[in-house]
Amino acid sequence: MSPSRPRWFKMSVAAIHRVGALEAEAGMHRRLPKGLILMVLYCFSMLASQAQIPSAVPQPSPAPPPPQITPDPLGRDTPLGTVFGFIKAAQEENYQLALRYFQATSRRKPRQEDEKLVHQLNMILNLRFGPFLNQISKDPAGRLDDGLPADKEKVGExxxxxTKFTLLLVRVSDKEGGKIWLISSETLAGIPDFYDLLGFPRLEAKLPRWLVDYRPWSMPLWQWIAIALLAPFAFGLAWFFVLLARLCYRLVMRQRNKPIEGARSLSAVGPITLLAALYLHYRFVSLLGASLLYRQYYKLIVGAMLAFGLYWVIVRLTDFIVARIERGLAGRGEGSAHSLLVLGSRAFDALVFIAIALLVLRSWGVDVTTALAGIGIGGIALGLGAQKTFENLFGGVSVISDNxxxxxxxxxxxxxxxxxxDIGLRSTQIRTLDRTLVSIPNGTTATANLENYSKRDKILFKQIVGLRRETSADQLRYVLAEVRRLLYEHSKVESATAQVRLVHFADASLNIEVFAYVCTTEAEQFLATQEDLLLRILDIVEKSGTQLAIAAQTVYLTRDKGLNPEKTSAAEAVVNRWRENG
Known part of the structure; x- marks a missing residue:
């Protein structure tokens, strides 16, 4: 069998036959030049060879898809899943399932001994294990920064x-090809000896069996009863300790003859009592050996209550500080800052509440990023929808801060x-002379022309004294001199700025302006001084022999001879000459 020819050779032969066919069809008497035929064959051969090159290069085979790893049905893919799954199975007394979280040992143990080991490890965790379960690694690879080999994970100690007991996990290969975490054989070997050191298993052995065997929600009944009874006991103990602390504080303050600021009733329940009661109850529950699984939820509830107690303490401290600042400002006559202090303290309390609430939600595993974004969007919407309210709010802050x-x-x-x-956060209330109460929005108050009469250091006394037109010049000089002497010698008048001048010839009077400052800021004192000055000026006018002008008109009756005929004729003649002269 002949070897197969390359493709470019076959294409060249076909091209030669094609050229011959073209010559025959055209009936050419003269054949095409050989050079032209060779050039065509060369071009075809090059094209054919280039077309064959890619096929000669081997194409890389596609990478095989990664093998699909089936998640472990028992949740042993992560350290957290292993610990949580074991606790749940042991709490439900599902010993066969709990044993699947143990690393297999070479020595085969009886079933009762395995179940006893599960029970003992569960009791050790319930009594002594401190960390939150959510602090255990959720990464399938575990923590790589703990200084242990990659296939080992230290959960707690x-x-x-x-005597030290270490809960150690090891990562082994599963039968299905995956990697799972198991409680190490090293940990299992130390369980019996460490269990003997616990105290409450002995107490449990002395209790009636129905309190131990009856397990509502997978926890012995006696533990539920103890948790319920310890709540009032912890509260009463905390209240007693706080009462003793209050008594000691009051005795010390009385011995030093100092007043007790913000004194409350000795039996009052405050945030310190709540925090102390929560701490005592938490310690008692930890000693009971309650289920570690339930203790995680209990810790979350206690943490939320502790956060509330901390917020309560901060609010009490804020109120105490604000009260002291208010007393200091009131002593300096700056009591108007009360509204600003109230606003600041409330805003601070709100920020503290939001911060503590976010921390509590974060401890519960809630993603607070979304909550923060929602608060930001809600703040923008609130700002757009309540522009006037915020305008009045900041206007009130401006009025109070500017004093x-x-x-x-x-x-x-x-x-x-x-x-x-009153100066509130939204409006300022003014009692008018008609005894009506006008409420002006602080936004308007901050932008309006505001005239504060109580800020005057002295009060202006300004009067226009009108004398009759018949008053002579000498009478005017006498009145001016005596009124000036009155102002200069008066004890309530600022003599340096006092002025008395004849300022105007009116239609029915000769007007004298009296300008002076009364050295007082009290309205009652000013009115009394003004009354005294006016009465003395009236005496001076009367002594001068003239009188105050009365708003009236004086009519004089005379015999009028009419227009002067001679002057009229002379004026007309002059005007006629102007016309004639052009």
Whole structure:
């Protein structure tokens, strides 16, 4: 059998036959040049050879898909899954399932001995294991930074005196080809000796069997009863300790003759009592040997209550600090900052509450990133929907922080005049002269023309004294001199700025302006001084022999001869000459 020819050779032969066919069809008497035929054959051969090159290069075979790893049905893929699955199976007394979380040993043990080992390890974990289960690694590879080999994981360590028990996991290959974590044989070997050091198993042995054997929700009944009874006991013990602390504090303060600030009833329940009761109850429950699985949920509940107690303590401290600041400001006459302090303390309490709530949610395994994003979006929506409210809020902060108004000030805001009765976070309330209460939004107060009469260091006395037109110049000089002497010598008048001047010839009077400052800031004192000055000025006018002008018109009756005919004729003649002269 002849070897197969390459493809380019076959294409060249076909091209030669094609050229001959073209010559025959055209009936050519002269054949094509040989050079042309050779050039065509060369081009075909090159194209054919290039077309054959890719097929000669071997194509890489596609990578095989990664083998599908079937998750372990018992959850032993991660250290957390192994510990959690064992505790759950042991708590439900499913010993056959719990044994599947143990590393196999070379020596075959009886079934009762294996079940006893499961029970003992479960009791050790319930009594002495401290960490939260969510602190155990959830990574299938475990923790790689603990200094142990990659196939070992140290979950926790328990100490009783000088005896140490280590819960160690090992990673082995499963029958199905996967990797699973099991409780190591080294840990299993140390369980019986460490179990003998525990105290509560002996106590459990002395209890009636029905309290031990009856296990609602997979936990002995006696433990449920003990947890319930320990709650009031821990609270009463904490209340007693807090009562003793309060008594000692009051005795020390009385011996030092110092007042007790913010004193409360000795029997009052506060945040310190709550925190102490929670701590005592937590310690008692830890000694009971309650289920580790249930203790995880118990820790979450106690943690939330501790967070609430901490928030309560912060609120109490904030109120105490604000009260001390208010007393200091009131002593300096700056009581209007009360609203600003209340706003600041409430805002601080709200921020602390949000921060503690987020920490609690995070401890429960909730992703707080979404909550923070929701708070941000909600804040934007709230800001857009409550622009006027925030305008009044920040306007109130501006008014209080600038100290332009205080409660009790007499002021004029826009066209409203009266005494300030309250400066709130939303509005300022003013009692008018008609005894009506006007509420002005703080946004308006912050932008309006505000005139505070209580801020005056002295009060202006300004009067226009109008004398009759018949008053002579000498009478005017006398009045001016005597009024000046009155102002200069008066004890309540600032003599350096006092002025008395004749300022205007009116239609029915000669006007004298009296300008002076009364050295007082009290309205009652100013009115009394003003009354005294006006009465003395009236006496001076009367002594001068003239009188105050009365708003009236004086009519004079005379005989009018009409227009002067001679002057009229002369004026007309002059105008006629102007016309003639062009």
């Amino acid at each position: 328990i100490n009783i005196g000088e 332009v108004l205080r409660v009790g000030d007499v002021c004029k805001v826009g066209n409203q005049f009266g005494r300030v009765e």
